[in-house]
Amino acid sequence: MNPIKNLKFDKRTLINFLVVAIGSQIIYSINAVRSVLYEPFREALGVSNAQLGFLLSLIGIISMIMYVPGGWFQDRFSNRKLLSINLLITGLCGFYLAFAPSYNGLLVVFALFGITQEAFYWASVLKTVRILAKDDRQGTAFGALEFVRGSTEFATNALAMIIFTIVGQSVFGVKVALGIDSALIILMAIITWFVLPEEIYIKADTAKEKNKLALKGLLKVLLMKEVWMVGLAASGVYTVYIGLMYFLPFLQNVYGIPVGMVAIFGLVNTSLTRMISSPLAGVIGDHKFKSSTHFMRLAFALVICFLTAIILLPKNSSFMIPVLGVLMCITILCYMLRGVYYAPIGELKMPKEISGAAMSVAAFIGYSPMFWAYATYGYMMDNYDPVSAYTRIFSIQLTFAVVGFILTFGLGKIIERRKGLTDEAKQAA
Structure with missing residues (x-):
């Protein structure tokens, strides 16, 4: 494909x-x-x-x-x-x-x-x-x-x-x-x-008018609940994504996996996974689910199941293989979600003249975990024993995955409703 x-x-x-x-x-x-x-x-x-x-x-x-x-x-x-x-x-x-x-x-x-x-x-x-x-x-x-x-x-x-x-x-x-x-x-x-090409979608004759329309568009976007929903769902993905960097020390510190094996797992589980998972998610979302939000909802549901499993699985070396499989599944799903988490902005049929502001606001919300997630996860690593620290990290990821699931469910309904209105308008014409 x-x-x-x-x-x-x-x-x-x-x-x-x-x-x-x-x-x-x-x-x-x-x-x-x-x-x-x-x-x-x-x-x-x-x-x-x-x-x-x-x-x-x-x-x-x-x-x-x-x-x-x-x-x-x-x-x-x-x-x-x-x-x-x-x-x-x-x-x-x-x-x-x-x-x-x-x-x-x-x-x-x-x-x-x-x-x-x-x-x-x-x-x-x-x-x-x-x-x-x-x-x-x-x-x-x-x-x-x-x-x-x-x-x-x-x-x-x-x-x-x-x-x-x-x-x-x-x-x-x-x-x-x-x-x-x-x-x-x-x-x-x-x-x-x-x-x-040199393209500006704001329709105005003077620089002053363009400045005003761009500001008006930004203020309009800030009040759009759909943009906030996309951004918050993306923040759920990004919170899980930031936690991926702790998978390797988790394997090493809790399950005692050798450094060499951890390095091989890290190589397969990052760049190679990203190259395959992200484009596959986009094609599946558009062609099988007819909307990226429907696919994201399923992916979030699976992430919830796998994170629950990793929290509940016994922390001893005999469960090393199942743990490796579960962590790889979470990584694959996370990269699939990263591949499409801003696609709903387009599916919402956002006008081109405010699409830049919409992406900026959604990205601001989506990447907001950078403010707190690294520091929070690091604090837990420094102040708790390994099992307790990683359990807390996985629990935070799980919580935000649940939030993402709920938001993508709502976004899917909004996109379906707007698509229905568009189809009705076309039939009427």
């Missing part, structure tokens, strides 16, 4: 989609260096673990603050401008990181990342995919987006490792990797600028 072919795009639209999708992962290639080469990356920046932790938290804090006001920019300016300019700024910041800046300089760069990688950029990616795809193929499009991003992530992670190995497995190797990745980001900015 080819996720790209199922989009049914013409050649021009497909090129636009691929440029946006590839760019949406290339912009995080600097993060890939941090992920696969954590210690050398930290040494290259000249910071402690605590300082790097604060810098990474700063990205989340700034992005959450800027997501909602960023909604005004999403509808006021074209995707071409927003995507290419944010890519360019991110690439220049990456070059700056390669020259060991001061800590104050790092604070500025990572604060900028909160805007250029997240608030202004990511919402624009979501808006572009929503507009490119037809209303009945939103799930397929968002699933295909995750497929392309997962494939690109695998390539950038491999590139970082290859460069680091060739140059000599040193701090200098990390700096070279940062420089090459930054050059790729800037190249992607140039490609985006020349490939994407």
Whole structure:
């Protein structure tokens, strides 16, 4: 099942989609260096673990603050401008990181990342995919987006490792990797600028009128219950997703699984799972369930069952195989949900002139667990014995999965009702 072919795009639209999708992962290639080469990356920046932790938290804090006001920019300016300019700024910041800046300089760069990688950029990616795809193929499009991003992530992670190995497995190797990745980001900015069309959906003659209409659209979106429902359902997915990073230490600390086996499980259970699960979810949601919300409801129900199982399963090595299977099922379902969790915005037939604001507000709510989940899970790991800590983490995931199930049930009803009204209008015409 080819996720790209199922989009049914013409050649021009497909090129636009691929440029946006590839760019949406290339912009995080600097993060890939941090992920696969954590210690050398930290040494290259000249910071402690605590300082790097604060810098990474700063990205989340700034992005959450800027997501909602960023909604005004999403509808006021074209995707071409927003995507290419944010890519360019991110690439220049990456070059700056390669020259060991001061800590104050790092604070500025990572604060900028909160805007250029997240608030202004990511919402624009979501808006572009929503507009490119037809209303009945939103799930397929968002699933295909995750497929392309997962494939690109695998390539950038491999590139970082290859460069680091060739140059000599040193701090200098990390700096070279940062420089090459930054050059790729800037190249992607140039490609985006020349490939994407210049389109603004607000209908107004003057800049002043466009400013007013964009603000009016943002205020309208903030009062739409459907957008809040999509965002809260997405936050349920993201809360479960953040907890995935604790699956590996859970296996190690509670079930005593060897480090080598845990590493193999981690490789299979992350990038490879993402590349397969996300596009499959989009196609299934659109073609089998006729709506991503119906599929999400089923996926949330299964996540609830599996999380309940992992809490109840005995914590001894004889249950290692069932535990591995259950954790893998949760991961697969989580990536499937991630592949389509913003598709309902398109299925709700949100007008194009406010779709940017809608995506920004939904993303602000959806990614809000970044504010508290990492800190909460970390606190539990530090202050409880392993079994109690992981039980609490799984219980939080379970609670938010239940919330997601309830919200997607309600969203499905709203989408069905709007589809019925549209069909009636077509018949009347």
